[in-house]
Amino acid sequence: MNKIEGSRCDLDQDMKIQFIAMMLAVSVLGAGCAKNELETLPTPSISPSMAQTAPSVAASTSSTVSVSTHATNTITLPLSDALSRVTKKSFGLYVTPQHSPVSPERFKGYHVGTDFETTADEKDAVVSVQAICDGALAMKKRATGYGGVAVQRCKINGGEVTVIYGHLKLTSVTASVGHVFRAGDALGVLGKGFSTETDGERKHLHLGIHRGKAISILGYVQSKAALSAWIDPMSVLR
Numbered sequence: 001m002n003k004i005e006g007s008r009c010d011l012d013q014d015m016k017i018q019f020i021a022m023m024l025a026v027s028v029l030g031a032g033c034a035k036n037e038l039e040t041l042p043t044p045s046i047s048p049s050m051a052q053t054a055p056s057v058a059a060s061t062s063s064t065v066s067v068s069t070h071a072t073n074t075i076t077l078p079l080s081d082a083l084s085r086v087t088k089k090s091f092g093l094y095v096t097p098q099h100s101p102v103s104p105e106r107f108k109g110y111h112v113g114t115d116f117e118t119t120a121d122e123k124d125a126v127v128s129v130q131a132i133c134d135g136a137l138a139m140k141k142r143a144t145g146y147g148g149v150a151v152q153r154c155k156i157n158g159g160e161v162t163v164i165y166g167h168l169k170l171t172s173v174t175a176s177v178g179h180v181f182r183a184g185d186a187l188g189v190l191g192k193g194f195s196t197e198t199d200g201e202r203k204h205l206h207l208g209i210h211r212g213k214a215i216s217i218l219g220y221v222q223s224k225a226a227l228s229a230w231i232d233p234m235s236v237l238r
């Protein structure tokens with residue numbers, strides 16, 4: 001396990017895999033690791049075969065990024081164009097019925113996931129939801145606040161997590177509990193907006209990542225500190 005912290009970006013050119021991992025980390029670091037310093041490093045030549053075997057990298061919410069030289073689970077997007085979709089509720093956003101980007105709002109607290117909005121064109125269309133990681137379906141049910149919700153067990157950054165997919169059309173989740181999805185596999189489709197399929201919510205995906213093995217389908221927590229039990233999905237989706 002190599003760690004890149006702050007401006008510590010030591011480079012050992014003889015250790016190619018570490019080098020590649022570090023360069024990958026650069027791409028996810030944003031303002032984290034001293035960018036100017038890294039930009040002065042020589043550009044690595046990565047052959048296609050090396051690139052394919054390079055370890056996947058996932059950023060944490062802090063400025064510290066852990067990079068594994070061992071193969072880790074691939075993380076893929078839950079919806080087509082997920083990264084260019086509007087997010088009305090981002091991770092950690094505090095909402096109340098009086099102050100919320102959506103109206104009406106019936107919830108209060110810090111949002112523990114990321115919402116991915118649909119477009120007007122998708123109002124009556126089938127919008128497929130894909131598993132974001134390799135792992136077994138742990139639960140699927142109808143729940144207040146979600147309509148259909150599915151929970152998948154995965155490993156992210158080497159740690160056990162459960163992934164919560166909210167506002168699904170429950171009958172579209174045909175896999176049985178225990179079925180092992182691969183990242184990118186079809187998991188179900190979004191529920192129809194403002195129907196029982198979404199428990200009255202707009203048509204969108206709520207994606208939550210809860211640390212550990214315990215299943216929690218909370219959409220909000222009531223203290224900022226409690227957010228630490230959750231991972232910001234946008235820090236791992238690339």
Ligand SMILES: [Zn+2]
Nearest residue numbers: 089114115206
């Ligand atoms: Zn949400």
